[in-house]
Amino acid sequence: MLYDYHPKKNLFYFSNPSVLIILVFTWVFMALLFNHPLYIGTIFIVISWIIIDSGNYKAWKKQLKFVLPIIIIIVLINSIFNSSGSTNLWPINLWGDFVLSINLEGLVYGIMASFKLLVIISSFSFITLVIDPDKFLNLTRRLGFQISLIINFSARLFPLLITDYRRIHEMQEYRGFKDGTPTTLFEKVKNYIPTLSILLTSSLNRSLTTAESLYCRGYGSGHPTMYNPSVWKTTDYILLGNIILTFTFALLGYMQGWSSYEYYPLLSAFTSLGIFTSLILGFFLFFPILLNWSCKIWLK
Numbered sequence: 001m002l003y004d005y006h007p008k009k010n011l012f013y014f015s016n017p018s019v020l021i022i023l024v025f026t027w028v029f030m031a032l033l034f035n036h037p038l039y040i041g042t043i044f045i046v047i048s049w050i051i052i053d054s055g056n057y058k059a060w061k062k063q064l065k066f067v068l069p070i071i072i073i074i075v076l077i078n079s080i081f082n083s084s085g086s087t088n089l090w091p092i093n094l095w096g097d098f099v100l101s102i103n104l105e106g107l108v109y110g111i112m113a114s115f116k117l118l119v120i121i122s123s124f125s126f127i128t129l130v131i132d133p134d135k136f137l138n139l140t141r142r143l144g145f146q147i148s149l150i151i152n153f154s155a156r157l158f159p160l161l162i163t164d165y166r167r168i169h170e171m172q173e174y175r176g177f178k179d180g181t182p183t184t185l186f187e188k189v190k191n192y193i194p195t196l197s198i199l200l201t202s203s204l205n206r207s208l209t210t211a212e213s214l215y216c217r218g219y220g221s222g223h224p225t226m227y228n229p230s231v232w233k234t235t236d237y238i239l240l241g242n243i244i245l246t247f248t249f250a251l252l253g254y255m256q257g258w259s260s261y262e263y264y265p266l267l268s269a270f271t272s273l274g275i276f277t278s279l280i281l282g283f284f285l286f287f288p289i290l291l292n293w294s295c296k297i298w299l300k
Contacts, residue, residue, distance in 0.1 A: 005132055011292035012054045016236040017135045023243055023288070024123045030250050031119040036261040037108070038270065038278040039253075040115050046285040047122050053289050056129045063125050064118065066162075071114040078110030079103065084264040109263045160206075161199065168198050239288060246284040253277050 007013045012020065030043055051060045085105030127136070172195065253259045258277040262268045 005129070007132070008055045010054055011235065011239075011288065012050070012130045014233070014235075015239060016232055017131045017139055019236050019239050019243070020131055021127065021136075021139065022240065024127055026243055026247050026250075027123045028120055029247070031116045031123075033250060033254055034259050035112070035263075036259045036274060036278070037112055038274055039259050039281060040112055040119070042278050042282040043285065044115050044119050044122075046282055046289075047119060047126070049286070050289060051122060051126055051129075053292060054126075054130055056126075059129055060122065060125055062162075063121070067118065067121055071117065074114050074117070075107065075110035078113065079107035082106040082109070086265040087267075105263050105265065105267055108267060112263075161203070164202050165195065165199055168195055168202070235291060239291060242284065242287045242291075246281070246287075249281060249284060253281065 027043065027047055031040065034040055034043070048060075051057065079102045082103070082105075083101075085103030087104035088101040089104055089107070090102040258273055260268075261274075
């Protein structure tokens with residue numbers, strides 16, 4: 001299935017899961033920390049490159065399609081209903097003296113907020129695509145058995161639902177089920193009901209099967225045994241050192257004001273210092289890709 005974990009021969013699949021989780025949370029932290037368009041754009045470009053370099057472009061692209069409506073809503077709301085901007089691009093006269101205007105500042109802010117959302121979603125998609133679910137479960141069990149299950153099931157909920165939905169829809173087509181061409185919104189919703197009812201039944205059956213499997217294996221009844229411990233390699237320490245440097249530089253740039261940027265009432269101009277520091281941040285973020293290209297030393 002498209003959203004299942006499939007190991008591939010590259011650095012990210014051979015790395016220690018703890019290092020990858022720290023890397024992902026560093027991405028999320030920087031996405032929430034920065035507001036500068038250059039910084040946010042650099043983070044998104046490098047994360048996208050890492051996901052593509054890990055061999056998960058198709059799965060990542062499929063997941064981002066479901067975020068597109070949310071992005072459109074964010075951009076529209078910020079550009080139309082936020083009146084803090086000073087540069088009007090397109091006034092819309094609805095009725096009488098009531099005029100809505102799309103301002104440049106709100107449009108840019110909405111686009112940057114959308115890129116922040118893409119960074120966060122891409123980061124957690126990277127976890128589900130690259131980290132073995134069993135190893136991820138073993139890492140989170142230190143937080144408690146119940147919390148560990150909630151984290152793992154939440155991370156894989158939507159990929160499983162998407163896969164089940166497509167599988168059910170394909171089976172209905174093979175069996176000759178045709179819903180015709182809906183013409184109204186009510187008909188579109190009505191045509192989804194048979195598929196969604198089967199999806200609900202399938203999800204409930206999976207939850208019962210999972211509960212029975214966990215009970216038979218004695219999950220939560222005592223200290224678990226581990227037959228495949230995570231081994232730290234040289235590249236894991238190198239990658240962890242790069243993460244620490246990236247995190248330190250991000251905090252330094254924020255505290256020194258290198259990443260400061262104002263959207264309202266007018267957009268700030270890009271400074272040479274901001275461009276230079278964003279390039280340095282991009283190099284730190286790009287380092288895992290260079291490590292992946294380095295003559296496959298991660299195999300040693």
